[in-house]
Amino acid sequence: QVSLVESGGGLVQPGGSLRLSCAASGRFLSINVMGWYLQAPGKERELVADMTEGGRTNYADSVKGRFTISRDLAENTVYLQMNSLKPEDTAVYYCRSSVVIYTTIEQGDVRGDYWGQGTQVTVSS
Numbered sequence: 001q002v003s004l005v006e007s008g009g010g011l012v013q014p015g016g017s018l019r020l021s022c023a024a025s026g027r028f029l030s031i032n033v034m035g036w037y038l039q040a041p042g043k044e045r046e047l048v049a050d051m052t053e054g055g056r057t058n059y060a061d062s063v064k065g066r067f068t069i070s071r072d073l074a075e076n077t078v079y080l081q082m083n084s085l086k087p088e089d090t091a092v093y094y095c096r097s098s099v100v101i102y103t104t105i106e107q108g109d110v111r112g113d114y115w116g117q118g119t120q121v122t123v124s125s
Helices: none
Strands: 002-007 010-012 018-026 030-039 046-052 057-059 067-072 077-082 091-104 108-115 119-123
Touching (some): 002 091, 002 108, 018 030, 018 091, 018 119, 030 067, 030 077, 046 067, 046 077, 057 067
Antiparallel strands (some): 002 018, 018 077, 030 046, 030 091, 046 057, 067 077, 091 108, 091 119
16 A cells, blocks of 8 residues: 655745645555646646656646656655746645556566645635
């Protein structure tokens, strides 16, 4: 089982900054991709940014130039630095992790996808 624990959400004024953290723990061999998704009220969950173990990043167009994703591989932690926040960034932010749980000769890599519990980010004056 893999657990993802998020922190860092809160209330911030437009133009302000927040830093989200997500730490993975449990039984797994490696983490391939860690990322952040958001879900606004009444809308689908959508990608904000993700990062592979090799350092390749992917950002939603709406956050490019404002948000930065980073990882601490040794600590199995992913961060999202959010600058120049806008009211439309208001949402619940979820951490997602794609891991290799174990590997066998017969099955190869057995993978799993896990989600955190979500952390609220509210941008308002």
